[in-house]
Amino acid sequence: MTELTAADVAPTAPVPPRPGAPLTPRGRRPRRRWPRRERWALAGLLALAAVPVLAGAMRMTELAGGPELTEANARFVTSPVPVVVHVVSATAYLVVGAFQMAPTYRRRHLRRHRLTGRVLAPAGVATALSGLWMAFAYDIPGPSGAALAWVRGVVGVAMVAFLVFGVRDVVRGDVARHRAWMIRAYALAAGAGTQVLTNVPLAVLTPTPTEVQLTTAMTAGWVLNAVVAEVVIRRGGRRRPRAVARPAANA
Numbered sequence: 001m002t003e004l005t006a007a008d009v010a011p012t013a014p015v016p017p018r019p020g021a022p023l024t025p026r027g028r029r030p031r032r033r034w035p036r037r038e039r040w041a042l043a044g045l046l047a048l049a050a051v052p053v054l055a056g057a058m059r060m061t062e063l064a065g066g067p068e069l070t071e072a073n074a075r076f077v078t079s080p081v082p083v084v085v086h087v088v089s090a091t092a093y094l095v096v097g098a099f100q101m102a103p104t105y106r107r108r109h110l111r112r113h114r115l116t117g118r119v120l121a122p123a124g125v126a127t128a129l130s131g132l133w134m135a136f137a138y139d140i141p142g143p144s145g146a147a148l149a150w151v152r153g154v155v156g157v158a159m160v161a162f163l164v165f166g167v168r169d170v171v172r173g174d175v176a177r178h179r180a181w182m183i184r185a186y187a188l189a190a191g192a193g194t195q196v197l198t199n200v201p202l203a204v205l206t207p208t209p210t211e212v213q214l215t216t217a218m219t220a221g222w223v224l225n226a227v228v229a230e231v232v233i234r235r236g237g238r239r240r241p242r243a244v245a246r247p248a249a250n251a
Contacts, residue, residue, distance in 0.1 A: 034104045042102050048193030049094035055192075056087035075138040082137065086130035090189065093123040097186050117170075124163045124185055132156040145211040151219050159188045180233045187229035188222060195221030 033039075063080050067073055076083050097120050099105050106113045134140075135152040166181035198220040202209050209217070 034102070038102050038104055042098055045098035045101065045190065046095065048190045049098060050193070051196050052192035053091050053094060056091060059083060060087055071141060075134075075140070079137070082130045082133040085126055086134065089123045089126035089130065090192075093120055093127050093186075093189055094193075096120060097124070097189070101183065101186060121163055121167055124189060125160055127189055128156040128159040128163075143209055143211045143214045145215070147211065148215040148218055151215060151222075155188050155191065155222050159185050162188070179236065183229050183233055184226070187225040191222040191225050194225050197221070198224065 034042075059076065062073065063076060063084070067077060069077055096116060100113060100116060100120065132153060135149045135156070140149070162181045162185035166178050166185065169175075169181060170178035195218050199214075199217045202213055202217045206213070
């Protein structure tokens with residue numbers, strides 16, 4: 001996922017070191033730390049990613065151990081391919097993709113950002129398509145039902161579309177639109193983490209939710225992430241690139 005901003009591609013003047021900053025063994029000033037806001041944002045994204053990543057790791061461990069067939073795991077045991085693809089691709093996409101979202105990381109490691117994006121974009125597509133596969137090919141027990149399956153279908157199709165649009169725009173050189181599409185795609189993928197929070201009230205209210213209640217709680221996770229993504233996109237769009245210091249022309 002190659003999510004860039006205008007500031008990433010514009011040449012920038014070197015930042016003067018802070019007075020009194022200690023020198024490294026090579027005599028260079030150390031790089032400044034990431035802004036606190038970016039560190040908190042990255043920590044939040046990794047925390048959201050931890051939920052589906054840990055759940056996926058537990059599922060993979062279960063499958064590797066040759067589990068006894070039960071109603072809860074029958075779909076995974078008899079048809080493991082989609083869940084394996086989903087866990088592997090989603091883990092890479094969510095964890096590594098969190099760093100792709102950080103402006104400081106992009107500025108300092110632009111080449112790495114681009115190379116990583118060429119792997120993460122297909123991983124994101126694989127995550128969405130395998131999710132669609134499971135939503136419509138698996139016989140999912142209640143209280144999940146047709147309504148939740150169709151919501152998952154809309155989310156999966158939207159995520160694939162966002163990734164395709166993002167790749168298209170970066171190829172065209174439209175970095176701002178590329179950034180927006182990639183943020184939207186990542187927000188949908190991270191919905192599994194947010195759904196833990198949106199399901200908390202449901203778990204408190206009733207131990208046996210209905211199909212409507214579960215569908216509402218799950219959908220709320222994706223909607224919440226989508227709203228936050230739009231706020232981030234709009235705020236980022238209002239930021240202007242840093243001024244470029246140009247060398248004086250020789251007389």
